[in-house]
Amino acid sequence: MFTDIFSYPFMQRALISAVLTALACGIVGIFVVMRGLSFMGAGIAHSAFAGAVFGILVGINPLLMGLLFSLAMSFGVGYTTRKGHLREDVSIGMLFSFMMALAIVFIKLIPGYNSEAYSYLFGDVLGTTWDSMILITLMAILVIAVSFLFFKEFQAIIFDEDMALAMGLPVSLIFYVLLSLIAITIVSSMSTVGAILVFALITAPAAAAHQITHKIGNMLLISVAFAEISAVGGVVSSGFFTFLPPGSLIVFYSVSIFFITMYVSPKRKRLRHSEKRYGEAIDDTSK
Numbered sequence: 001m002f003t004d005i006f007s008y009p010f011m012q013r014a015l016i017s018a019v020l021t022a023l024a025c026g027i028v029g030i031f032v033v034m035r036g037l038s039f040m041g042a043g044i045a046h047s048a049f050a051g052a053v054f055g056i057l058v059g060i061n062p063l064l065m066g067l068l069f070s071l072a073m074s075f076g077v078g079y080t081t082r083k084g085h086l087r088e089d090v091s092i093g094m095l096f097s098f099m100m101a102l103a104i105v106f107i108k109l110i111p112g113y114n115s116e117a118y119s120y121l122f123g124d125v126l127g128t129t130w131d132s133m134i135l136i137t138l139m140a141i142l143v144i145a146v147s148f149l150f151f152k153e154f155q156a157i158i159f160d161e162d163m164a165l166a167m168g169l170p171v172s173l174i175f176y177v178l179l180s181l182i183a184i185t186i187v188s189s190m191s192t193v194g195a196i197l198v199f200a201l202i203t204a205p206a207a208a209a210h211q212i213t214h215k216i217g218n219m220l221l222i223s224v225a226f227a228e229i230s231a232v233g234g235v236v237s238s239g240f241f242t243f244l245p246p247g248s249l250i251v252f253y254s255v256s257i258f259f260i261t262m263y264v265s266p267k268r269k270r271l272r273h274s275e276k277r278y279g280e281a282i283d284d285t286s287k
Helices: 009-035 038-058 062-083 088-109 115-122 130-149 151-159 161-166 171-210 216-240 246-264 266-286
Strands: none
Touching: 009 038, 009 130, 009 151, 009 171, 009 216, 009 246, 038 062, 038 088, 038 115, 038 171, 062 088, 062 115, 062 130, 062 171, 115 171, 130 151, 130 171, 151 161, 151 171, 161 171, 171 216, 171 246, 216 246
C-alpha cells in the first residue's frame, strides 16, 4: 500500500528531501537555462563532488565541504572570465577538469572502498539522515529567499547585461550571487540525485517550462511544478520498485517531461504555423 511505504522514517526523509531539492532546482534552473549556464552547472556539480570526497577524507561534513568547493569553482570561473578576458566555457572547462582531478586524488587517498563517497556521485536519497535533511532545508530556504530578493536583477543580466550596466546595476556582483545560488542548489541536490545527475534536474524542468511560455514568472512556476512531479514520482516509484534507484528515476521523469512538452509545445506550433504562412506567401509572390 502507498501509505505503508511512507510509514518508514527513511522514506519520509527521502520524500521531504526530494521535494525541497526539486523546489530549489526548479527555481534556479530558470536562471541557468535563460542565461546559458548549463555547462557551468555541470562544472559546479563535479566540484561539489570533489569537496564532498575531501570532506569524507578529512572528517568534515561532506555537504559543507562540497559547498565550499562549489563556491570556489563559481568564483574561480567568474574571476577568470572577467579578469582573464576568457569565454565562460573556457574557464569552466579548465576548472571542471581540475576539480575532477582533485576528486580522483581524494578518492585514492581514502583507504578501502567508501560507499558514502560514491553516494554523492550517484545520489542516495533513501539514505538521507536528519542532519543532512536539515542542511538541505536551510539551503533550500536560502535559495528561495535570494532568488526572490534578486529576481529583477537576475532578469536584467539574463536578458541584456549591457543594459543592466547602463542602468547602474552592479553586474559583476549580481553574476557572482547567481553563481553562488547555483552552487548552493547543486550541493543541496547532490545527496538526492548525485553529482552526475543533478545537472539534468536543474535544466530539464526549466527547459520544459520554456517550451510552454515566454513569461519568466509563469516559466518559474511551471518549472517548479515539473521538478516536483519528477521528484515525488521518482521517490514513490522507487518505493514500489525497490530495485530501481530513486535519483535515476527522478531524472528520467524530468527529462521525459521535457520531451513531452517539446512535442506538444504551443510555441512550436505557432512557429510551424508562421513558417507555413511564410512559405505560402513566398509561393504566391513567385507566381
